[in-house]
Amino acid sequence: xxxxxxxEFLQSVEAPVSPLAMGHVALDMDVFPMDNSxxxxxxxxxxxxxxxxxxxxxxxLGQEGWCLGCELRPGSQHANNxxxxxxxxxxxxxxxLTDKPILxxxxxxxxxxxxxxxxxxxxxxxxxxxxxxxxQDPLAWANKAQAKEVxxxxxxxxxEAVLSEDLPDEPGLRRIVKVxxxxxxxxxxxxxxxxxxxEGWITSLPxxxxxxxxxxxxxSDHATSEQFxxxxxxDLDLERLPSGKFDTNNLVMAFAPWVTTCCAGWA
Numbered sequence: 001x002x003x004x005x006x007x008e009f010l011q012s013v014e015a016p017v018s019p020l021a022m023g024h025v026a027l028d029m030d031v032f033p034m035d036n037s038x039x040x041x042x043x044x045x046x047x048x049x050x051x052x053x054x055x056x057x058x059x060x061l062g063q064e065g066w067c068l069g070c071e072l073r074p075g076s077q078h079a080n081n082x083x084x085x086x087x088x089x090x091x092x093x094x095x096x097l098t099d100k101p102i103l104x105x106x107x108x109x110x111x112x113x114x115x116x117x118x119x120x121x122x123x124x125x126x127x128x129x130x131x132x133x134x135x136q137d138p139l140a141w142a143n144k145a146q147a148k149e150v151x152x153x154x155x156x157x158x159x160e161a162v163l164s165e166d167l168p169d170e171p172g173l174r175r176i177v178k179v180x181x182x183x184x185x186x187x188x189x190x191x192x193x194x195x196x197x198x199e200g201w202i203t204s205l206p207x208x209x210x211x212x213x214x215x216x217x218x219x220s221d222h223a224t225s226e227q228f229x230x231x232x233x234x235d236l237d238l239e240r241l242p243s244g245k246f247d248t249n250n251l252v253m254a255f256a257p258w259v260t261t262c263c264a265g266w267a
Contacts, residue, residue: 007093010066017062017098020218022209024103024126027068027094028222029059029087031079031109032229034239042246045076054241055079056253058229059090061097065228068093072241072250079109084118091122101126103205105222108132111202116170120204128219131175131200138179138196145179157184162212167202176201176212232256 019025033047034054047053055077058070068090073082094102101124106115108130119127145151145161153159160180167173177200184190201219203210210218233239236256241249 007068007096010097015066015097016064017066017100018064019098019100020063020103020221022103022214022218024101025062025094025098026221027059027061027090027102027104028065028225029057029090029104029106029110030222030225030229031055031057031073032226033075034233034241036075036240039240039244041241041244041249043072043074043249045074047075054249056232057083057086058225058232059086059094060225060228061094065225066097067228067256070232070253070256072246072253074246079107080112080115083110084114087115087118091125100124103128103218105219106130107222113170116173116202120170120172126204128201128203128205128215128222130219131177131202133198133200136198138198141177141179141198142181142196151181154180155186157188157190158182162216164207164212172206173202173204174207176203176215178216 017025032055033049033051034056035051036044036054037052039052043054044052047055053075054072055075056070056072057079059068060066061068069086071086104119104125104127106127106129111129111132115129116127119125141163144163148161148163150161150163151159152161158180160178163177163179165175167175177198180197182191182195201215203215205215238252238256241252243249243252
């Protein structure tokens with residue numbers, strides 16, 4: 001496979017794989033839509049961005065963002081559909097390039113028990129997944145914060161609290177939740193009633209390795225992968241794929257990581 005060829009190239013040139021400050025090597029996986037609207041290409045369908053196109057999934061290793069795979073998917077395919085199969089292909093490639101512990105970072109589309117159960121069985125693999133609150137009641141979380149008296153004032157009319165709890169039926173995992181209550185906007189205009197919002201993260205990293213604030217910063221750094229997506233769209237000009245056949249376009253996307261890897265390796 002071309003992805004394996006790019007990994008072999010990285011091994012042959014002894015490409016650096018820089019870890020995070022905490023010692024883990026980041027492995028970021030994400031789906032990104034590619035606009036192929038107004039075409040009749042096989043697999044083009046409505047994406048979550050609101051246009052017709054494809055939704056490939058890519059994996060990037062280390063702070064250099066070495067691409068370990070970019071698999072083409074129909075635009076309407078849910079990000080978590082077939083994800084474990086992709087992950088099982090990517091993890092051995094990552095393992096072959098570093099002996100350091102790996103931190104897999106995923107967005108909320110991959111907040112699923114099957115994913116967490118699989119990852120908990122892997123050696124030297126930690127993960128940080130954006131929590132999908134689904135039907136959680138923000139007011140219930142605000143009441144938890146009130147009971148623990150952990151509010152901090154971000155500005156007049158806005159206060160925040162960060163809560164951490166162990167998952168009772170998943171030993172070794174914890175959920176960090178940030179609760180935000182707004183009583184006015186940034187200009188001071190008061191709301192008729194407070195606005196309460198929540199966001200959270202699920203991680204296998206223990207508290208003595210990463211505090212709540214550190215967890216939020218680590219996930220924020222996951223957004224760096226957006227820059228790597230743009231290389232496919234702009235630098236390689238692959239936003240609109242050339243063929244009407246899905247398999248042909250998938251082959252083009254399989255070449256892309258190999259091209260970017262080799263160019264970076266010879267730079």
